[in-house]
Amino acid sequence: MSDQNPLLSPSVLPYLLPDFAAIRVEHFLPAFEAALAEHDREIAAILEQATPDWENTVEALEKAGQALSRVSAVFFNLQGTDSSPEFDEIAGEVVPQLSAHSDRIYQNPELYARLKALTPPADEESTRLHEHLLRAFRRRGADLDEAGKARLSEVNQRLSVLSENFGRNLLADTRELAVRFDSAAELAGLGEGRIAAAAAYAEETGVAGWVLPLELPTVQSAQSDLDEPASRAKLYEASQRRGEEKNLAVLLETVRLRAERARLLGYGTHADYVIEEETAGSAAAARELLFDLSPAAAANAAGEHKLLTEAAAEKDEEVAAADWSYWENKVRERDFNLDTDQLRQYFPLDQVLRDGVFYAAQRLYGIQVTLREDLQGYAEGVQVWEVSEADGEGIGLLLTDYFGRPSKRGGAWMSSFVRQSQLLGTKPVVVNVMGITRPSDGSQPLLSIDEVTTLFHEFGHALHGLLSDVRYPSFSGTSVPRDYVEFPSQINENWAFDPAVVRNYARHVDSGEIIPGELLDAVEAARQFGQGFATSEYLAAAIIDLAWHSLSPEEVAEVGDDLAAVAAFEERALKEAGLVVEDLAPRYRSTYFNHIFAGGYSAGYYSYLWAEALDADGFDWFRGSGAAGEQAAEETVRRTGQLFRELVLSQGAARDFSGAFEELRGRAKDVGPLLRRRGLAGAA
Template identity: 50%
Template sequence: MTENPFFAPSALPYRLPPFAEIREEHYAPAFERGMAEQLAEVEAIAGSADPPTFDNTVAALERSGQLLYRVSTVFFNQASSDTGPGLQAIQKDVTPRLAQHSDAIHLDARLFSRIKAISPDGLDAERKLLLERYVTDFVRAGAELAPEDQERLRGLNEELSGLSTQFEQNLLADTNASAIVVEDVAELDGLSEDDIRGAAETAKARGLDGKYVLTLVLPTGQPVLTELTSRGLRERIHKASAGRGLRDNSPLVVRMARLRAERAALLGYGSHAEYVVADQTAPGTEAVTEMLAKLTPAAVANAHKEAEALRETAGFDIAAWDWSFYAEKVREARYSIDSRQMRPYFELNRVLWDGVFHAAGRLYGIGFTERTDLVGYHPDVRVFEVSDEDGSPLGLFLGDFYARASKRGGAWMNSLVKQSELEGTRPVVVNNLNIVKPPAGEPTLMTFDQVNTMFHEFGHALHGLFSAVQFPRFSGTAVPRDFVEYPSQVNEMWGVWPEVLANYARHHETGEPMPQDLVDRMLESQKFNQGFATVEYLAATLLDWAWHTVDADGSDPQEFEARALRDANVDLPLVPPRYRSTYFAHIWSGGYSAGYYSYIWSEVLDADTVEWFKENGGLTRENGDTFRRELLSKGGSVEAMTTFRAFRGRDPRIEPLLERRGLL
């Protein structure tokens, strides 16, 4: 196949993948050739008769596999954002083979010998760190194991990659199948007319004319539970959400936990969690365990207090599916605020241009131009060119904001092209959200949680766009997992910064700003329900931790889950984990295994950084330039906590986080 668009670098601006030319049949041949080309490149490096140097070994490895990188980034982005049976079949076939491919490189004794033989003397700081990282990567991949152990490791990696793909595909299918079909519109009492029309459109797209379909989002808690007055329908929705994956994913999670534990033991670690944390900013599993234990009692106590207030308002013993509904009633009573009052002020385009982009422009001096001449991978995808203050090109930002049956749940950022001085490339990044698309011609009105998510994911995008490193290994968000959420969480602060909020929170029909008293009440209510929010997060985190520190072999996943939550003192029937085991995509198919703690770990840094911005004048170019220069631009080219200390001038303090979450 000579016309395969992956076979040569893209000729489009910023090497944007040529999505208009890419077809499903291009992927398999591109993977085949990509893996073959990289193995040939690696063979040339490993088999070289020349003495090993940084340039002929480490830099050469950094340059290798460019075709494989091009096809992998596009394929796995589409497999998450717009999949189908053909793509899923390719994914099932290729993921175990990619695991084999990675092992073939990392377990090449000749290659590892060359890397270890390179002296760091005379290398600049980034090259020296890259050399150290390569040694660490190879060791963690099993390069120092005996041959028979390496063979077992290959088998473990191959099986785990296949199981992870199966988990992801099972979850997408079950989430779509678990959507709630409503026959009588009266059951939808409490939803806005826009939401009801959206549910009708979803039903029509599924061939259910005259009915209404409520699709599920990834977490346990479903946003519609806040508004639906029908308790029976709320119960149906909650049980459908919490029951996802029980049949098909239950055996997979037990198997994956066992295989990860075996792999960790093979590599000399006491648990998978110990293996993961050894390569993070946390000093060890004890530090993570200690932090979680420190946060749990106060959070649980707060949740119990909140539950009492909800019971009093409801007048009966509420269940898990009642919490959001009655929490909204209490919020309305305490703060005279209704979430439906706010949505007309959060229209997607205005939030994007006058909120997210405006804040980035004020803080960093960057500008945005929508490039309608450039095509995304789906008709809903929008492409924006990003320029620096002096007009020089910075990169491309792709926004894919709408939910669809072919997209996995949640929100995330991907890099399609990494910034790298070595390869002369500028970044191309994409943000995915899952906002229900309204009927044609209708405005997209967002909840404040969705607004917050848009600011959060754009924080990841900025981390990628501002990257200024030599080597692709360090580009953008290539930092430890328990550090990667930190910049994105900091960017959330601008969504409620007065100047920014006043700029975008305008009524979609009249253009009138959100009344100041509504703004004040909205901001005052942000600390409300923090007991629930913290406990549901901690329950998921502690569940992840248990799967990867406790022997789960032979366990029934539901029994294991119940025991883990009970042992951690977060088994509150009214506050189920944000994710239960069988739909916890972060840890089984999303790279966060034994790492879901990273959100709260990063929030320590985030809350401390928000305090710094407030102490230093807030939304100013000087502050933005400092954050960009000392931290965002560094990617992984400097040790993560070194960048934090360079920015903050000291180690982080936990008190700002405790205050934010009402845990003092």
């Protein structure tokens, strides 16, 4: 079978890059079947060893399942970027099988007993792995009786199906609710290129007129530029209708089963279960952070809303919920002389990527990124890059998939096809994904400030995967707590507008002129304006996430089962936190909150803010070390970058996270820099 199925043997391409040209959708089901059986045999072989030791138990467990990891990585990456009915049908079949397979391993009493009998080697990584495995087995039901294990497995399998269904339903609604306009005049304010792209998207999807596809958050980026209030409202309203019919029952059942599972495993709530593994340590700590900041964020947002209302009144207009970002943009232009359309002209995608994102990484970490035109991605427009040390030694591969497609789920993310591991002898293959609208004339897309920042953010995740240098695959790269994994990515955002970096890539698309200093000054001056809105919409989503996952099974039943009940639940949660702002909606409402109902962030959406505290304080360290700013010397940048690489990027989960940060900073984290950045200096 392996001769015919390219998934059943390791790729012969550089760095084990999957041979995408040879892989067809019909390969996946037989590949999953064979890989699951192979993993079962590998686990059985571990149990046949007479006397357990580190090599024949833990290292054998780490080595087992490589075929399953390979097939799963390819399948789920492709499903996320190019979903189809065929992929969805396969997922519906294999997702519960994978859940049941995982439960059989973690609930195996003989394997658990072997692990408990072992004494790990004295090095920190091995000791941490042993603790991690024992904790993982306990958290997956190894200590339950047979009835408890059976019920837990039932719950896990159903939850895996619900997660798959939520994401599939959201993608379907996102496609169906993409907003069609009858005339280009309705899109006034977007600029010729973006209007042409909307016409091209309509043609691509077989619809007459002009179509704006929906993005993942509530507020759509086009709302900041559309001059017509009716057009802004049309886009905003469509965004909030996603999942109302298809995902309502899914999310309620998901919350109920997560609460049941937590109780079964001895936890008060799902939030307690999840956050035990995070650096926050407890749901109470996460809640305290959110609740402490909410009143001040709401007050800032209300003050911003007043400014916007005054600006709109000068034009005899009003500010409704759909208009907030538009008038924020206008006030920013007026008060900070910041023309966002003018700014885009300095940010062509390829220029930002090569001369900004890659250039910053080369300055900091000494790495080189080279396009490999001989290697093929999995879809049109996907490029493959080789990442190497300064001396030419290969580190791994980066795939970039930046253009939106109707088949691609919303948002931006980083994922892995191959994880780095000294034990397995593997080097990383990672992918960065975004949903940028491709210009219809084939020209380079001109990015917004948010898109530039996202490009740097996702490459920060990529660096975490690429520069990993650990022994065990369980600890590789981004295999760290959710409230730590965002630390390297958010640190990397800071380099987007560092003077030495931005002047290397921000050149006018037509003239090649370097971005004027006054325009950069305007960007910096405007940076804190709008933080009230941005912080509040984020906090609102994080509070809703934590509220759902702090319920007992009985409390879930009391919520109700219709849209009005869910809306009332969201409203109560926000009111309790002191976060009620006129015309401001959460970044995600429950029915389209992909992060928590189809992603890995349930009870963990707070983690972006938790990690931002590390980021803000950590970037102060870069500044204090002389590595950031106009006068930064190259040798200083390189020295501090190398230290960050050694202490953070290379370590994965192989060492204590707080210890790594404290060694970097010389002390525990300070939330002061975060509060100043967010305009909340008096909040806590």
